[in-house]
Amino acid sequence: MSSAGTDKVVDIRRLGVSFATDAGTVRAVDGVSLSVGRGEVVAIVGESGSGKTVTAKTILGLLPETARASGTVVLRGSGNPDGVDVVTLGKKGMRAVRGRDVSMVFQEPSAALNPVYPVGWQIAEGLRAHGKYSKKAAKAKAIDILRRVGIPDPETRVDYYPHQFSGGQKQRVIIAMALVLDPGLIVADEPTTALDVTVQAEILDLLRRCRDEFGASIVLITHNMGVVADLADRVVVMYQGKVVEEASATDLFAHPQNAYTKALLAAVPHVGQGRARTRQRATQRAAEWAEQAPVVMASDLRIQYPGRLGKQGFVAVDGVSFQIRQGEVLGLVGESGSGKTTIGRAIAGLTRVTGGSLKVLGNEMNGVSERRFRGVRGQIGFVFQDPGSSFNPLLTIAECVAEPLIVHGRAGDAAAARSRVNDLLEAVQLPKAYGDRFPHELSGGQRQRASLARALSLEPDLLIADEPTSALDVSVQARVLELFAQLQREFGFAALFISHDLAVVDLLADRIAVLYKGKLVEDGTGEEVLGAPKDPYTQRLLASLPVPDPVEQAKRREVLHALAASGAEGESA
Amino acid sequence: MKFVRRLPIIKQLRQSVGLQRGMLIAGLIITGIFIVAAIFAPLLAPYGFAQLRDGNHLFGAQQPPSAAHPWGTTVGGFDVLSRVIWGSQTALGVIVVAVILSIFAGIFLGLVSGYLGGWLDRVLVVICDAIYAFPSLLLAIVMSIVISGGQSSLLGGIFAAAISITVVFIPQYFRVIRAEAVRIKAEAYVESAKVIGASSPRIMFRHVLRNSTRTLPLIFTLNCSEAILTLAGLGFLGFGIEPTAAAEWGFDLNKAISDVTSGIWWTALYPGLAIVLTVLGMTLVGESLNDLADPRLRGRRAVAETAGDVGDVSVVPGGALTAGPGGLEGLEDGESFDEHGIEVRS
Numbered sequence: 001m002s003s004a005g006t007d008k009v010v011d012i013r014r015l016g017v018s019f020a021t022d023a024g025t026v027r028a029v030d031g032v033s034l035s036v037g038r039g040e041v042v043a044i045v046g047e048s049g050s051g052k053t054v055t056a057k058t059i060l061g062l063l064p065e066t067a068r069a070s071g072t073v074v075l076r077g078s079g080n081p082d083g084v085d086v087v088t089l090g091k092k093g094m095r096a097v098r099g100r101d102v103s104m105v106f107q108e109p110s111a112a113l114n115p116v117y118p119v120g121w122q123i124a125e126g127l128r129a130h131g132k133y134s135k136k137a138a139k140a141k142a143i144d145i146l147r148r149v150g151i152p153d154p155e156t157r158v159d160y161y162p163h164q165f166s167g168g169q170k171q172r173v174i175i176a177m178a179l180v181l182d183p184g185l186i187v188a189d190e191p192t193t194a195l196d197v198t199v200q201a202e203i204l205d206l207l208r209r210c211r212d213e214f215g216a217s218i219v220l221i222t223h224n225m226g227v228v229a230d231l232a233d234r235v236v237v238m239y240q241g242k243v244v245e246e247a248s249a250t251d252l253f254a255h256p257q258n259a260y261t262k263a264l265l266a267a268v269p270h271v272g273q274g275r276a277r278t279r280q281r282a283t284q285r286a287a288e289w290a291e292q293a294p295v296v297m298a299s300d301l302r303i304q305y306p307g308r309l310g311k312q313g314f315v316a317v318d319g320v321s322f323q324i325r326q327g328e329v330l331g332l333v334g335e336s337g338s339g340k341t342t343i344g345r346a347i348a349g350l351t352r353v354t355g356g357s358l359k360v361l362g363n364e365m366n367g368v369s370e371r372r373f374r375g376v377r378g379q380i381g382f383v384f385q386d387p388g389s390s391f392n393p394l395l396t397i398a399e400c401v402a403e404p405l406i407v408h409g410r411a412g413d414a415a416a417a418r419s420r421v422n423d424l425l426e427a428v429q430l431p432k433a434y435g436d437r438f439p440h441e442l443s444g445g446q447r448q449r450a451s452l453a454r455a456l457s458l459e460p461d462l463l464i465a466d467e468p469t470s471a472l473d474v475s476v477q478a479r480v481l482e483l484f485a486q487l488q489r490e491f492g493f494a495a496l497f498i499s500h501d502l503a504v505v506d507l508l509a510d511r512i513a514v515l516y517k518g519k520l521v522e523d524g525t526g527e528e529v530l531g532a533p534k535d536p537y538t539q540r541l542l543a544s545l546p547v548p549d550p551v552e553q554a555k556r557r558e559v560l561h562a563l564a565a566s567g568a569e570g571e572s573a
Numbered sequence: 574m575k576f577v578r579r580l581p582i583i584k585q586l587r588q589s590v591g592l593q594r595g596m597l598i599a600g601l602i603i604t605g606i607f608i609v610a611a612i613f614a615p616l617l618a619p620y621g622f623a624q625l626r627d628g629n630h631l632f633g634a635q636q637p638p639s640a641a642h643p644w645g646t647t648v649g650g651f652d653v654l655s656r657v658i659w660g661s662q663t664a665l666g667v668i669v670v671a672v673i674l675s676i677f678a679g680i681f682l683g684l685v686s687g688y689l690g691g692w693l694d695r696v697l698v699v700i701c702d703a704i705y706a707f708p709s710l711l712l713a714i715v716m717s718i719v720i721s722g723g724q725s726s727l728l729g730g731i732f733a734a735a736i737s738i739t740v741v742f743i744p745q746y747f748r749v750i751r752a753e754a755v756r757i758k759a760e761a762y763v764e765s766a767k768v769i770g771a772s773s774p775r776i777m778f779r780h781v782l783r784n785s786t787r788t789l790p791l792i793f794t795l796n797c798s799e800a801i802l803t804l805a806g807l808g809f810l811g812f813g814i815e816p817t818a819a820a821e822w823g824f825d826l827n828k829a830i831s832d833v834t835s836g837i838w839w840t841a842l843y844p845g846l847a848i849v850l851t852v853l854g855m856t857l858v859g860e861s862l863n864d865l866a867d868p869r870l871r872g873r874r875a876v877a878e879t880a881g882d883v884g885d886v887s888v889v890p891g892g893a894l895t896a897g898p899g900g901l902e903g904l905e906d907g908e909s910f911d912e913h914g915i916e917v918r919s
Contacts, residue, residue, distance in 0.1 A: 348768050377770030390761035394783050404769040454765070 008076065009185045009217045010059055010102070011035040011083070015071040017054050017063065028054045030241035031071075036185065036217045041207075043220040043232035043249070045264075047473035048444075051241040052221050056187045059219065060104055061086050061094040077101025077184045099126050103178035107190040109170035113162040119146075119173045120158035123180055130181055141180065148213075149176040149206060167336075168199035175206060179214055186210060187219045192227060196335035197500070201544040201560060204230050223473060225268045226546030229253060229553045237261050249550045267478035268548045269503035271530050277485075278510055278526050294323040295361060295462050295494040296347055302355030303342050316342040318518040319356065324462070329488060329495045331509025331526075333502055333541075338515040340498045344464045347496065348382050349373045361461060378408045381455030381493070385467040387447035391439035398435030401425070401454045408458060424453040427490075428483060445476035449483060456491060463488075463495040469504060481507055502545055506530055514538050539563060582858075585865045597861035603854025610658050611665035620652045622659035622820035635837050645839040648828055649816060657843050659820035663731065664801050664851065670735035671742070671800040672793065678739075679746025684785070686747065687754025688777050694751075701744035710810075713737030713803050717812045730814035730821065734804040742796050749792055753785030760784075794859030798852040805848050822848050 017029040029051040036042045044052040058069055074083040079100050086097065106112040114122060123145060124138035133141070139158060146154035149172045162170060171191065178186050188207065192200040208231060210216050220232060228235055228249065235252045237245040237260065245258040256262045301320045307313035317339040324330045334340040345351040347360050349368065358365040363376055384390035391400050401424055402417035411417035422432045428449040439447055448468060455463055465484070469477040485508055488495060499505045505512055505526075512529045514522040514537070521535040533539045543560040547553050582601070589597055610617060625632060627641075636646040644653035686694040716737045721729030757763060758781065766776050808814065808823025816824060822844040829841035 350764060350767065374770045377768065380768070382765060382768040384761045384765055386761055390765045392762045392766075392780050392784065403766065403771065407769050407771045407775070451765075454769075 007038045008035045008074075009038055009040075010076070010219070011072075011074040012055070012059075013072045013074075015055065015058060015069065015073060015087075017051070017058060017067055017069045019064075019068075020066045028067075028241055029058070032238070032241070032243050034236050034243060034246065036219055038184065038217055039211055039215055041211055041218040041220055041231055041233045043222060043228040043235045044238060045222060045225065045228055045235060046238035047223060047264075047475065049240075050238040052238050053189055055238070056189055056219055056221050059086065059185070059187055060098055060102055061089065062104075075101055075185070078182070095129070099181050099183065100130050101183055102185040102187060103181070103183045105171075105174055105178050105186060105188040105191045108194050109167060109174050110162065112174055113170060115162050118159045118161055119165070123158075123173075123177050126177055126180055142176075145176045145180045146173070149173075149179065151176070166199075167195055168202055171195060171199075171203050172206060175203075175210065179210060179216070182214065183216065185217045185219065187221070189221045190223070191220070193222070193224070197502075198335065198540055198544045200227070201546070201557075204546070207231060224546070225253075225265060225474070225548035226553070229548050229550045230546045230557070232550075237264070253549050263475060265548060267475040269478070269481070269501070269507050270547065271503045271506050271542070271545065273503070274507040274509070275527055275531075281510060282525075289325065292326055293362070294325045294359075295328075296322075296324040296496070297359045298322050298343075298356070300356035301343070301346070301353065301358050303339070303346055303351060304354045316518055317346070320515070320518070320520045322513050322520065322523060324494050324496060326461070326494055327492045328511065329497055329509045331505030331512040332496060332498045332515060333500065333505050333512060334515030335500060335541075337517070339518040340500075340515050341466055343515075344466045344496055344498050347462075348380055348464055349377070378404070378458045379461045381458070381460040381463040383448070383451050383455050383463065383465040383468045386471050387444050387451055388439075388471070390451055391447065393439055396436055396438055397425075397430075397442065397450050400439070401435070401450060401457055404454060404457045410458070420457070421453075424457055425450070427456070427487065428453045443476075444472050445480055448472060448476075448480050452480075452483065452487065456487065456493075459491060460493055463493045464498070465495060466498045467500065468497075470500065477504070484508060502530060502542060514541070582862075585862055588865055589861065593861050593864055596857050597865070600854050600857025600859075600861060603850055604858055607661055607851045607854060608665065611661040614659050614662045618655040618658040620655040622651070622656050623817045624652065624655070625650050635832065635840065637837075638839055644843050645837075647825060647840050648832060651816065653825075653839055653843050656820040656825055657822070657847050660822045660825070660844065660847060661851070663727070663814065663819045663821050664804060666731045667734045667738075667804045668797045668800045670731055671738040672796055674735060674739040675742040675796065676746055676793070679743040680750050680782070680789075682743070683747040683750030684754050684777055684782055687751035688758055688781055689773070690755075697747065698751075701747055704740060704744050707741075709737055709741040709799075709803060710806050712740055713807050714810070714812055717807060727814055727819040730804070730807070730819070733812070734800060734807055738796065738800045738803055742792075742799070745792055745796070746789075749788050750782075750785055753787070754781050757781050757784050788863070791859045791863040794855045794862070798855040798859075801848065801851055801855075 012035065013033050015029055015032045016027065018025050018027045028049075032051070032055055034042070034044075034055075044055060046052045054063070054067075057063055058073055059075065063069060069087050071087065073086045075086050075097060076083040077097070077100060079096060084093070084097065086094065089097065113119065117125075120139055120142040123142040124133070124135075127133050127138050127141060143154045143158050146158060151157055151169060151172055157165075162173070165173060175186075175191075191207065192203050195203060204227065207218060207220075211218060218231075220228070222228060232249045234246070234248050236243055237252075237258065239260050245252065245256070245261045247257070252261065253265065256265055299321045301317055302315070303317040304313045304315045320339070320343065322330065332340045332343065342351055346353050346358060346365060349360075349365065349370070353366040356366065361376055361379055363373065365373075391397070395403075396414075398418060398421045399414045401421045402411060402414040405411040405417045405420060406413065411420070414421075418435070421435055425432055425435055430446060430449055430453070434442065434446070434450070439450075442450065448471075451468075468484070469480050472480060481504065488508075495508075497505060497508055509526060511524060512522075512526055513520055514529060514535065516535075516537045522529050522533065522538045529538060530542060533542055540560075540563060543556060543563050547556060586594070586597060586601075620627070632642065632646045632650050632652060634646060634648050634650045636642055638645045642652050642654065644657070646652055647656070682697060686697045713734055717730065717733035720733050720736075754777075763776060763780055766780050771779075804821065805823035805826070808821045808825075809827045810823075811827060814821045814824065825844040826841060826848075829837075829844070832838075832840045
């Protein structure tokens, strides 16, 4: 950081970017100035729409045709030591700069690799664009770079196609492609958002090595404050197209100055926040509560997706047993592919149960017919992950919320249901007038609250929430979670809360169940599972979760490394 | 006023800029002239379509353009201008019948096939693929022979063309709606309707159908121009409508073949132009509607030097739990929080 003042890799001055849209001109970035020194990791944080991605894309000249930029972005690299302004640079000049002086790591590793070429070819393509390489030399270089980013057995793997790699390995390949020409600067746009938390920790380690071993500076764009605390030297907070605060990572997390930064940090959920509440709820329950018939009871539940002709199907859920009692919130945690969403869908009757027993509100779901289950649907509410697509775009919010009432015969049409809809909207803290708006006219958090209103319209006994906040920004997420807890207290429904985020689940759930590859590995109260995890997978999951505090995070990193080392020993032994 | 702006073509017209707007307007004007000519043919045309004489005076065959006959007369002694105007009426008739016959059946089958899937879907797709392999003009000829033994009356000619178009276009509507239905079936709002317990017909018509009509304007205009071309093709091949039953551009073109070599240009030029312009107008409308429906193809005005307002973001500034929908100062006019933190209108 000491060299930051004299030796800037990129220097952005008064950058402004505007887009032409159907609704008129929108300014995404408004007078942003920032710089990145050699060997420095600068994180740009902010919520969706804050202009962080647009700022970063300007460095690579990747703005769409509808955009227009002003100001200067001076880039210094091996090709132009005196610096070149990429805002005014032509297409040809831009091509020379990309890859050599600055390169990019994308959010979705599977989308950024071309599925029909081997990864070695794709790495070599970048080399060939910037100089003459014989086939042999290019391949040798590709193997070398793959080894350095930690792909095992690179001599063989260089000829593999992208689908033969796991998600984390794909991201390693992407990083290899970015590093192959030894650029001074890497722009990483949400590099770990699409990855599971245990893989995220590995990729963050690799990015740290990019800085330490390759000497590359990194512009890290993320909304995850834990990732920032783990990796960044300096943090730039953006809000509504402007930089509101800029400080070193240790300073920012310890003493945030700006009101927005403070709110942002306060909204990040921590593990352990929900413990007091859970204990209080447990003591308030009547003694005979445990004896009552559970709302959902799964015993040895098995769900298999049908395979292609003659092939074994994929077993998504394998011998899982759990129960949800009345008024209880069960948090279901697991990484992608662990089967958590499948369980939620099976309870709602969207996925067929293929083995074992699943009793929902007294109905056996194994072999249930759609006609018999339709009546039960009124007692189950469902909140979907993506608030953007779970509303019919052609119906108003009031019509959408009234749908369950109409379908179950509680109201004749949307107009008759309106007074009830107004009550529901009020319960989720939306103004009545919002009922007349269309879904796209609401923000993500508002839509998710309307989605809660729809799920609660029939006063269900059971609510299934499938990652209801993972598509939302942290401050919005905090508000929706608070509302969820409040509604649960008022309505008293039992809930299955599905999430990949341990901290979020801990905030709301009475009990937590951890899924791993279709199996239930641990089950208990938040205190038991997160306070003293017994299963090695839960331990690893908990240690991988980055916390928004650089000092604390550095310690946790050591713990995780120790855990990984002992795990590797255990496996080899 | 707001309702008018949301109407299909008016909405697109307001959205468009530059060349796309020019194309759309040109197409709309040409199509408008065609429809006006068809509806008001009895008023616009100086003579009837089968009129040979004015009082006792015969028009005469192959007369060059003159004051009495601005576009001359045909080899059969009809007035060219009148027949071109009357011809638009026949063409419009074919379009209306063809569209009505194919659009409802095609959309319904596509919706059912796409949403329900299963064996019904497979059978319908195979049938539609088989129909694609069939030349539509051949089908039209067969139809005209079946309906009226090849010697067409007005209705026979219209229906022959319309039914052959229908057979070809039901699969087109089917395909488009089916593809959209399959896509929309996987959308979260259809799943959420299922979770609520809504019945399949309700989901199909309330949630799927209304969201799958995006590409219909394009198919609709293609359907119209194809109908005109088939009618003209039938007439040109001699399976058209008798000149005494109705005016028909293809028939007139057929009769004008021998005129062209003897320097009589007016008998072929005007009906030919009528066909070309009508089809062009409809294709222009269809193409520009298609481009405008796709945000990636839609042209936009260039942005002035970093102008515009900072976009609204989904962020509640300064604290998450106490702010209104639009941020701290973003409560709607006249609203405040009550003691439970719920927005109320005071």
